[in-house]
Amino acid sequence: xxxxxxxxxFQVLKTGxxxxxxxxxxxxxxSMYWYRQDPGMxxxxxxxxxxxxxxxxxxxxxxxxxSRLNKREFSLxxxxxxxxxxxxxxxxxxxxxxxSYEQYFGPGTRLTVT
Amino acid sequence: xxxxxxxxxxxxxxEGALVLLRCNYSSSVPPYLFWYVQYxxxxxxxxxxxxxxxxxVKGINGFEAExxxxxxxxxxxxxxxxxxDAAEYFCAVSGYGNKLVFGAGTILRVKx
Numbered sequence: 001x002x003x004x005x006x007x008x009x010f011q012v013l014k015t016g017x018x019x020x021x022x023x024x025x026x027x028x029x030x031s032m033y034w035y036r037q038d039p040g041m042x043x044x045x046x047x048x049x050x051x052x053x054x055x056x057x058x059x060x061x062x063x064x065x066x067s068r069l070n071k072r073e074f075s076l077x078x079x080x081x082x083x084x085x086x087x088x089x090x091x092x093x094x095x096x097x098x099x100s101y102e103q104y105f106g107p108g109t110r111l112t113v114t
Numbered sequence: 115x116x117x118x119x120x121x122x123x124x125x126x127x128x129e130g131a132l133v134l135l136r137c138n139y140s141s142s143v144p145p146y147l148f149w150y151v152q153y154x155x156x157x158x159x160x161x162x163x164x165x166x167x168x169x170x171v172k173g174i175n176g177f178e179a180e181x182x183x184x185x186x187x188x189x190x191x192x193x194x195x196x197x198x199d200a201a202e203y204f205c206a207v208s209g210y211g212n213k214l215v216f217g218a219g220t221i222l223r224v225k226x
Contacts, residue, residue, distance in 0.1 A: 004157075033213070040218055042204060043216040045213060045214075048213060102148060102163055107157045
């Protein structure tokens, strides 16, 4: 099993450009999440999908959109990138079994917006 | 609402010394608690978790944590630090809607 995979690993954008970050998991998990990580701020939830067909906003959704394409895939789109979106982005998934809320993380996408 | 406070953004210990990383949480419901580790340029890896039952939880790489409800704490310990333990550690508490709320992280430095 590959676990959670993310593409690309690195990306540089100019202000105003758009891009989509891809995430896939092969663990048959129901829930998927997108976080951003900034120094000294831990991980902040951007959007999540509790199950296929549903998405909800997290703590910092402004400037982002998501698509839960199927049970395996959950993409994050930046429509018009801004320097404030320079960050490391992590995708995670969770089985959502009773007493098992742990999340499994991908390796991250390092995004720089100039 | 749930929240997590990690005391100390940076902790430095000598190799072989005790590691103690502090985590306090706030939760309006019985919490599930987690510690994750992040090595440089990698994703987060689960170290251990507390859901129900035994309050002393053992994890990977010799780490353990004790859930203390009266103190709302879930501190992470390891009796003897190794150079390979140098990483950033995150405490997290389960929130509503199957979400996790993370602390700001503690960077552990191990001196030889």
